[in-house]
Amino acid sequence: MTAPTVDVHAHVLLPEVDRLVAGVEGHAAARELDARRNGPEALSVSGAMVRDRLRLLTDVVHRLAAMDAAGVDVQLVSPSPSHYHYWAGPELARAVWETANTSTAEHCARAPGRLRGLGLVPLQHPDQAVQALDHALGAGLAGVEISSHAPGRELSDPAYEPFWERAAETGAIVFLHPFGCTLDERLDRWYLSNSVGQPTENAVALSHLVFSGVLDRHPRLRVVAAHGGGYLPTHIGRADHAWHARPDAQGCARPPSHYLRHNLYFDSLVHDAGVLRELVRVAGPDRVLLGSDFPFDMGADDPVAALRASALSDSDFHAIRGGTAAALLNLEENR
Known part of the structure; x- marks a missing residue:
């Protein structure tokens, strides 16, 4: 029996x-900030790209055809991050x-054997987060998608403790x-907002989870970081050095590298075979999951080929291709 190929x-x-x-009031200001x-x-480029891929983003038939062409059996589907709307007030956020x-x-x-989903929680309103998570799980979703922060709040904010506790409790x-x-x-030029901004935000958000002790207090949390965790895994040595050298960096019980191998998961979307091998080295093959960012242009059209190009061992390749994700999602190994 072989595990399905799973794109998370x-x-x-x-x-x-x-x-x-x-x-709605506030939406225009949020769009201006994004601009x-x-x-x-x-x-301009992003608008045209989304229009060209609209059917892939909305139509299950086209999605499944693209999955078949890429050799992907199961997708873990999350809302476009443009839907976060962390500017919204309590009623609209709900x-x-x-x-x-x-x-x-x-x-x-519409394709229950092929698609699993994630919902949203309003990070700007921590008092709604547990209810939103429970709503997502009650709808049959596997969990939720969050951004790296909300206005005025980092992921280390104590207000999120009930959310982390509930997420750990429910799996x-x-x-x-x-x-x-x-x-x-x-x-704001050369698309640095994505190519530099996204991995920066990943690293900052993960560092808040690690250094604040959130992962010590909630060791059963199942956090999956997009974009290979950004810059943190490839620069984890600097974080470890700070933890050993400075008492003000010791908010967590163990060196930061410990949490990469024991508490966090990472997708494989790093766009470089050498970086992917380094991610596997520091996090372990059982902590890396196949990811494509389907169907956006900053993703991988053939994520399995990108994984194969990293020249990992067969066991590591198959764990990342789908074995670990199948276990996380409780998928049948022989469908």
């Missing part, structure tokens, strides 16, 4: 959520996560996928 990083676009926020962070050229959870579940239900997957970078206009 794939997205769905939800027009229902877009209709909820259209014209400043990305720059006009990036917005409508956003309820709609996103329900709509993602309905999308995945929910928490998919950490940044949207936007607080370096703002410094990255």
